[in-house]
Amino acid sequence: MTFTYALIRSLRGALTVLVLLSLVFVILRLSGDPLDALLGDDADPELVAYYTALYGLDRPIWEQYLRYFGGLMQGDFGFSYRDGRDALEVVLERVPATLQLGLTAIAFGLFLSIPLGILGALYRDSPMDRCTMAFAVFGFSLPNFFLGILLILLFTMTLQMLPSSGSGSWAHMVMPVLTLGTSSAGSIARFARSSMLEVLPKPYMITAAAKGITRPRRITWHALPNAAIPLVTILGFRIGDIIAGAVVVEAVFAWPGVGRLLVSSVSSRDLAIVQTIVILVTLTMVLTNLLVDLAYGWIDPRLRTERKGK
Amino acid sequence: MTAKPRLMSILMVWMRVPMLVRISVLFVLLMMLTAIFATVFAPYDYAKQNLFLRLEPPFFLGGSMTHPLGTDGLGRDILSRLMMAIRVSIAVALVGTLIGAVLGTIIGFVAAHFRGLVEEVIMALVDAQAALPFLIIVLAVLAFFGNNLWLFIGLMGIYGWETYARLIRGMVLSANTQGYAMAARSLGFSPLRIYRRHVLPNIFNVLIVQFSLNFPQTILLETSLSFLGLGIQAPLTSLGEMLGSGRDHLVLAWWVAVIPGIVIFLTTMSISLIGDWLRDRLDPTLTNTANKS
Numbered sequence: 001m002t003f004t005y006a007l008i009r010s011l012r013g014a015l016t017v018l019v020l021l022s023l024v025f026v027i028l029r030l031s032g033d034p035l036d037a038l039l040g041d042d043a044d045p046e047l048v049a050y051y052t053a054l055y056g057l058d059r060p061i062w063e064q065y066l067r068y069f070g071g072l073m074q075g076d077f078g079f080s081y082r083d084g085r086d087a088l089e090v091v092l093e094r095v096p097a098t099l100q101l102g103l104t105a106i107a108f109g110l111f112l113s114i115p116l117g118i119l120g121a122l123y124r125d126s127p128m129d130r131c132t133m134a135f136a137v138f139g140f141s142l143p144n145f146f147l148g149i150l151l152i153l154l155f156t157m158t159l160q161m162l163p164s165s166g167s168g169s170w171a172h173m174v175m176p177v178l179t180l181g182t183s184s185a186g187s188i189a190r191f192a193r194s195s196m197l198e199v200l201p202k203p204y205m206i207t208a209a210a211k212g213i214t215r216p217r218r219i220t221w222h223a224l225p226n227a228a229i230p231l232v233t234i235l236g237f238r239i240g241d242i243i244a245g246a247v248v249v250e251a252v253f254a255w256p257g258v259g260r261l262l263v264s265s266v267s268s269r270d271l272a273i274v275q276t277i278v279i280l281v282t283l284t285m286v287l288t289n290l291l292v293d294l295a296y297g298w299i300d301p302r303l304r305t306e307r308k309g310k
Numbered sequence: 311m312t313a314k315p316r317l318m319s320i321l322m323v324w325m326r327v328p329m330l331v332r333i334s335v336l337f338v339l340l341m342m343l344t345a346i347f348a349t350v351f352a353p354y355d356y357a358k359q360n361l362f363l364r365l366e367p368p369f370f371l372g373g374s375m376t377h378p379l380g381t382d383g384l385g386r387d388i389l390s391r392l393m394m395a396i397r398v399s400i401a402v403a404l405v406g407t408l409i410g411a412v413l414g415t416i417i418g419f420v421a422a423h424f425r426g427l428v429e430e431v432i433m434a435l436v437d438a439q440a441a442l443p444f445l446i447i448v449l450a451v452l453a454f455f456g457n458n459l460w461l462f463i464g465l466m467g468i469y470g471w472e473t474y475a476r477l478i479r480g481m482v483l484s485a486n487t488q489g490y491a492m493a494a495r496s497l498g499f500s501p502l503r504i505y506r507r508h509v510l511p512n513i514f515n516v517l518i519v520q521f522s523l524n525f526p527q528t529i530l531l532e533t534s535l536s537f538l539g540l541g542i543q544a545p546l547t548s549l550g551e552m553l554g555s556g557r558d559h560l561v562l563a564w565w566v567a568v569i570p571g572i573v574i575f576l577t578t579m580s581i582s583l584i585g586d587w588l589r590d591r592l593d594p595t596l597t598n599t600a601n602k603s
Contacts, residue, residue, distance in 0.1 A: 020441065149557060157561065240442070244444070244445035267540065281446050
């Protein structure tokens with residue numbers, strides 16, 4: 001892959017971050033005087049003047065904008081209204097729990113969906129294929145909060161096997177991971193299936209068969225690597241689904257992660273925390289998509305030459 | 311005279327539709343009728359409490375027919391609430407999806423017409439929205455502005471506009487190079503007329519398909535947010551709000567949460583199945599790429 005391509009992609013990613021951070025700034029300013037939330041309506045005028053000067057609210061808007069960016073660059077994300085702690089610190093201590101949940105769920109989802117998709121494609125229109133498609137529709141249509149509640153009814157209420165909330169042991173992880181993994185597994189299974197179906201009738205597959213390569217070998221070494229290429233991009237998109245899903249799933253199972261922090265911060269309008277989470281999620285998403293894009297060119301040599309041709 | 315052959319042809323089409331899609335259409339029709347006539351059919355006022363009759367079971371679990379689906383934690387009739395919730399959830403999702411479709415289509419046309427800087431700005435916004443899970447965007451806006459119904463519906467409308475904008479921009483760009491658009495242009499028609507009378511009808515199928523794929527996603531977004539207590543607020547109800555408040559009674563009365571959950575599941579599944587079928591029928595050129603989304 002060429003260096004210029006990587007550079008252009010990185011610049012585009014940086015532009016996206018810039019646009020989103022500016023939107024956050026605009027929304028922040030549109031949503032009212034920040035001092036009202038901090039000090040209340042009938043605050044002492046002297047106090048208001050003090051904070052106005054402290055936060056630079058008397059400066060022109062473009063200067064506030066630059067200060068806002070300067071602050072972010074130095075890791076100054078403001079303070080939580082609820083306990084006065086540094087917002088970045090409050091959010092960061094929740095990140096490990098969400099990562100643990102999210103990564104396990106992605107692994108589980110892939111483990112479940114990719115074999116299903118491949119089997120569905122290999123045995124097209126068989127009962128196996130029907131199961132794959134039914135699972136895909138199911139995973140897509142069943143809201144994750146409802147799936148979570150059904151699992152609680154089954155495993156906690158009826159079988160009394162698993163705890164319904166909290167974290168700490170592997171037993172606490174089972175239901176959140178099942179819930180979060182299943183919802184994204186549906187669309188990945190469907191995608192893996194259609195990707196495999198596109199590859200199977202390709203000329204190189206026929207050539208491989210004509211050379212006398214056995215079917216299992218043909219599928220593992222010729223079909224799978226080619227079918228996996230488009231799957232990489234879809235995984236980039238799924239990261240967003242996993243993050244959004246984690247918000248809901250963490251709320252259902254009282255999982256102490258960023259998602260639950262976000263929901264409670266929205267309820268109590270703890271703006272600094274919300275802003276910090278939005279910025280961190282944006283950075284995560286843009287970085288993941290950038291990596292996916294770069295990985296795409298690295299995995300698929302054809303793309304590199306195409307670009308050079310341009 | 312003309313009514314009979316038309317009825318026959320509708321029947322002919324209906325017979326060729328797969329069974330599963332037919333059931334889905336009937337279910338969606340039932341939901342639409344429920345949404346329209348919610349207050350007419352409902353046996354009780356959906357907000358009327360009766361604290362003496364809390365958590366009554368539905369008739370199939372030994373309850374009585376006075377409250378066919380039982381009552382919730384405040385003794386409100388679940389059937390009546392369910393009808394109201396269907397109305398609110400479907401109306402919010404429908405209005406939201408419509409706003410998104412119209413907005414996205416117009417923006418897509420604008421991007422394709424003006425090209426240059428306008429297009430770059432629009433595509434940067436499209437990228438920005440696609441870069442962040444929409445649930446997070448909604449939560450942030452609700453945190454900053456506080457919750458109210460109209461803001462919430464507006465947010466549902468912003469959801470998905472970028473899919474339409476991207477799609478329509480691409481289709482218009484390719485339509486502009488095709489003979490019919492060029493012919494119309496050389497006849498001296500105004501761009502607006504060409505877009506409205508010539509290009510739009512040609513890409514309308516794609517719009518319909520995209521709409522049917524977006525609609526269930528909007529329902530899921532609204533119910534998720536209402537479930538979290540950050541969407542539709544009590545005393546108004548929605549399917550997600552019902553499920554969310556039913557969650558507190560799982561031990562004693564699981565049906566309070568499960569009944570609205572089943573309705574959400576069946577509704578989104580039916581619309582998705584119809585959407586998939588429509589895509590295969592209306593839009594053969596799209597099937598390859600659309601399977602990937």
